[in-house]
Amino acid sequence: MGRVTLKEVAEHAGVHPATASRALNAATRGLVNPQTAERVDQAAQHLGYIPNSIARSLKTARSASIGLLLPDLTNPLFPPIVRGIEDVLRTVGYNAWIVNTDNEPEREADAIASFRGRNVEGFVAATARLRDPLLEELAESGTPLVLVNRRVDSPNVPSVTVDDKAGVMMAVRHLFELGHRELVHLAGPQDLSTGVARLQAFRQALEDLGLPAEPERIVEAASWSATGGADAMETVVESGPSYTAVVAGNDLIALGCYDILARHGLRCPDDVSVVGFNDMSFIDRVAPPLTSVRVPHYEIGTEAARLLLEALEHPDRHPRSLVLPPTLSVRRSTAPPPG
Amino acid sequence: MGRVTLKEVAEHAGVHPATASRALNAATRGLVNPQTAERVDQAAQHLGYIPNSIARSLKTARSASIGLLLPDLTNPLFPPIVRGIEDVLRTVGYNAWIVNTDNEPEREADAIASFRGRNVEGFVAATARLRDPLLEELAESGTPLVLVNRRVDSPNVPSVTVDDKAGVMMAVRHLFELGHRELVHLAGPQDLSTGVARLQAFRQALEDLGLPAEPERIVEAASWSATGGADAMETVVESGPSYTAVVAGNDLIALGCYDILARHGLRCPDDVSVVGFNDMSFIDRVAPPLTSVRVPHYEIGTEAARLLLEALEHPDRHPRSLVLPPTLSVRRSTAPPPG
DNA sequence: CCAACTTCTACAATCGATTGCTCGCCGCTC
DNA sequence: GAGCGGCGAGCAATCGATTGTAGAAGTTGG
Numbered sequence: 149m150g151r152v153t154l155k156e157v158a159e160h161a162g163v164h165p166a167t168a169s170r171a172l173n174a175a176t177r178g179l180v181n182p183q184t185a186e187r188v189d190q191a192a193q194h195l196g197y198i199p200n201s202i203a204r205s206l207k208t209a210r211s212a213s214i215g216l217l218l219p220d221l222t223n224p225l226f227p228p229i230v231r232g233i234e235d236v237l238r239t240v241g242y243n244a245w246i247v248n249t250d251n252e253p254e255r256e257a258d259a260i261a262s263f264r265g266r267n268v269e270g271f272v273a274a275t276a277r278l279r280d281p282l283l284e285e286l287a288e289s290g291t292p293l294v295l296v297n298r299r300v301d302s303p304n305v306p307s308v309t310v311d312d313k314a315g316v317m318m319a320v321r322h323l324f325e326l327g328h329r330e331l332v333h334l335a336g337p338q339d340l341s342t343g344v345a346r347l348q349a350f351r352q353a354l355e356d357l358g359l360p361a362e363p364e365r366i367v368e369a370a371s372w373s374a375t376g377g378a379d380a381m382e383t384v385v386e387s388g389p390s391y392t393a394v395v396a397g398n399d400l401i402a403l404g405c406y407d408i409l410a411r412h413g414l415r416c417p418d419d420v421s422v423v424g425f426n427d428m429s430f431i432d433r434v435a436p437p438l439t440s441v442r443v444p445h446y447e448i449g450t451e452a453a454r455l456l457l458e459a460l461e462h463p464d465r466h467p468r469s470l471v472l473p474p475t476l477s478v479r480r481s482t483a484p485p486p487g
Numbered sequence: 488m489g490r491v492t493l494k495e496v497a498e499h500a501g502v503h504p505a506t507a508s509r510a511l512n513a514a515t516r517g518l519v520n521p522q523t524a525e526r527v528d529q530a531a532q533h534l535g536y537i538p539n540s541i542a543r544s545l546k547t548a549r550s551a552s553i554g555l556l557l558p559d560l561t562n563p564l565f566p567p568i569v570r571g572i573e574d575v576l577r578t579v580g581y582n583a584w585i586v587n588t589d590n591e592p593e594r595e596a597d598a599i600a601s602f603r604g605r606n607v608e609g610f611v612a613a614t615a616r617l618r619d620p621l622l623e624e625l626a627e628s629g630t631p632l633v634l635v636n637r638r639v640d641s642p643n644v645p646s647v648t649v650d651d652k653a654g655v656m657m658a659v660r661h662l663f664e665l666g667h668r669e670l671v672h673l674a675g676p677q678d679l680s681t682g683v684a685r686l687q688a689f690r691q692a693l694e695d696l697g698l699p700a701e702p703e704r705i706v707e708a709a710s711w712s713a714t715g716g717a718d719a720m721e722t723v724v725e726s727g728p729s730y731t732a733v734v735a736g737n738d739l740i741a742l743g744c745y746d747i748l749a750r751h752g753l754r755c756p757d758d759v760s761v762v763g764f765n766d767m768s769f770i771d772r773v774a775p776p777l778t779s780v781r782v783p784h785y786e787i788g789t790e791a792a793r794l795l796l797e798a799l800e801h802p803d804r805h806p807r808s809l810v811l812p813p814t815l816s817v818r819r820s821t822a823p824p825p826g
Numbered sequence: 827c828c829a830a831c832t833t834c835t836a837c838a839a840t841c842g843a844t845t846g847c848t849c850g851c852c853g854c855t856c
Numbered sequence: 857g858a859g860c861g862g863c864g865a866g867c868a869a870t871c872g873a874t875t876g877t878a879g880a881a882g883t884t885g886g
Contacts, residue, residue: 492871492872492873493872493873493874494872494873504872504873504874505873505874505875507873508873508874508875509874509875512874515874515875538872538873539871539872539873540873541871541872541873542871542872542873542874543872543873543874544873545871545872545873545874546872546873546874546875547873547874
C-alpha cells in the first residue's frame, strides 16, 4: 500500500535515511541543513511518500490514536459525542477507533484487548455500568481513560457527564410551575449512573417542592428504549395512581410513553404532559414535539477529548471530571394539567 | 501498554521466540510439539500476553483493518450502515477506521493518506460524488474499494446501493394509485448519484404513467437537509404550479417540505401528500408519520463488507456491484388528493 | 550399528522508521 | 599554525513479531 519508503526518499535525495527522517520531522528538522531538508522534501513530494505509521508506532510506542467504546452507534445519542471527540482529536493529529459493544462485557473486553494490541494511547468509554470491573481496572492500570455520559461508582475514573440532577430538577420545576402536582417518573435501568442519578434527583425534587413521592408513580423501565418505556408506562396505567405528568428517563422512554397514552385514549399534552431527557435529534419533530432536557452531547465529546489529551500530556496530573449544565427545551408535550 | 512481549512469553515457557510465535498462531501451530505449544499457551495466559498488532502489521504488511469514509456520522443514514459493516468485519477479526469528511475533498484526501499510512487493506466510502477523482484514482490503483449508498460515474468502482429507480417508481405509483396526477419532485443535489438517479426515475415514472413533466414541479434542493427541502418547496409554492403530492429526494427534504406546507396553511396529507426516501429511524414518529421508500441500510453495510472481504481474498477477481431492492413504508403522510 | 529421515526448535534476517552516538569537516581563536 | 568547538550527516541498534533456513534430537530401516 504505502509503497514508497523513507529509504527510497533518502536515496532519491542522496542522503542517509536517518537524515531524511529528521528532515521530515518538524521537531528534528533543525538538526539538518535547510538546503538538505528542502531536498528531502522535494524527494518525498516527488515520490508521493506517505510515512508508514505502523513502523513509526512500533519504534515510538505511540500510535496517535485512542479507543472509543460505544454501546451502539445507532443510538442517536452517540454520533454527536463521537463527532465532538473526533473534531478535537483531529486538531492534534489523533484518530479514534470506534467499536460497538452492545453492552456486552465480553465484547468490551475483546475490544479493549484489541485496542491495547494496537497501542492506543487512551480510551473514551460511553459504556460504563455502575459496577464495571473492566473499566475500573483499566483506569487503575494507569491507562488514560475518560468516561462520557455515564459514570462508574468509583470516583477515581474521570468522566464528562451532564448534570443529571439539575436536568431532572429543571424538568420537575417546569411541570410544577405549569401546575402539575402528581408526577410519574419512568426511570431508566438502575445499573447505569444516569438511571440512578435521575431517579434520585426526581425524589429530591419532589421533596424540595413538598410533593409526596408515591411509590406507584415511580417505575423502572427495563431498557432505555421505546418498548422499555411503553412497558413501564403500561405498569403505571394498570396500577392506577392518579397523575398529570410524566418525567421520562430519556427521550426513547418518553416515546414509549406516548404510545401507551395514545393506546389508552389519553392526549398529550391535554391530558398528560411528558418530559424527556437528552433532546436527541428529531425529537422536536415527533407528535407532539417533546419537551426535553437538553444535553450538550457534542460538548461532552469535545471536553472528553480535551481531558484525555490532557491526561496524555501530563500522566502524573490528577484526573479531573467535568459536569456540564443541561438546559430545558420546552416544546408542546407539556402544558397545564387538565381541569 | 501491551507490555508483555512475545520474547518474555518465550522465556517463561523456555523456548525460542520463534517457537512461541508459531505456537500461538493457529496456522503454524502444527509445526510445534503439542506439549510445547501448550506450555507456550500457559505462559501467554499467565503473563497476560497481548500480541502487538503493530509489530505484526509491520512484518506482515497486513493490518486487519479497513478505512471507512463517511460524510457525517450524525446523519442518521450512516450508523446502520456502519453497524452492518462492522458486524461482518468482526466475524473475520477485522476492524474499521471511521472518519468524517464533511464532504470536503481535502479532508477526504487527508483521511485516505492517513489510512494508507496505517496500512489499511481496503476502503468503504459513503462519500462518493458523481465525479470523484480521488476515489476513482484509489480504485484504479488497485486498492480494494467499495462504495456504499452513492456511486461514481465510472462503472468500474464496485458499489452497494439501493435501487433508486425502483424506489422512486414505487413512490410515484403509490401516489398515482391514490389518485394523484400532479406530482412535485424536490430533487436532491445533482452532484450525487442518488440525486441524479432519483430525478431521472421520477421523470421516467411520469412518462410511464402518461403524466406530463411540468418543469415547475421539479426543483433541485441545495442540500439533502430540511432547510434545503424547505427552500426548494418554497420555490415551488412561489412559482405556483398546481400539485397534490410531493416526492422528496430524501426524508430530510420531506421534513423541510412539511415546514413550508405548515407555513402556508396546507395540511398533510389532507391537502398535500408527501413521500420521503430512506425511511430513516424515527421518521415514523414525526407528524404525520412519513410514507417513505425504505432503504435497507444495515444490509447495504453487510453486503459492502462482504464485497470488500471478497476483493481482499481474490484481488484478481473482477469486482461486483450490488443493487438492493427498496420497499415502500406507507404511513399517514399520503392519502387521496382533496376534492 | 550406522545412515537416512523426520520432527521440532533455534538462529537470524526482516518489515520501516526513529534516535543515541560517533565522526568528519569547517571555521574560528589564540 | 595547532587546537577547539560545533554543525551536519552517517552508522547501527532498536521497537516486536514473523518466517526461511539450518541444525539438533530422535526415529526408523537396512
